[in-house]
Amino acid sequence: MYPKPADPAKFDSYFRNTHMPLVKKMPGLKAHSFGPSTGPDGGEGPYFWIFVGTWDSKDALGAALGSPEGQEAVADIPNYSPDAPTIAVIDATDG
Secondary structure: OEOOOOOHHHHHHHHHHHHHHHHOOOOOOOEEEEEEEEOOOOOEEEEEEEEEEEOOOHHHHHHHHHOHHHHHHHHHHHHOOOOOOOOOOOOOOOO
């Protein structure tokens, strides 16, 4: 979850065209979605942009982040976002 950048159009372009190709190389990534975020009323929300990635488990996510591909993706974050994103890990439940 990313705070609003100084140049939203530049962030959008870099994230889609440069960062996401790196993320897609991370081992074990099952699904993903990303994009601008708004509040429930359509106005500005607490975050500008959200990325959601799905792995089989927390361990699989940890392995992906520790891989060379994951390290490359993490190292790329300052190239488009001078402010670090907020990261949350959610254990999905059925039912």
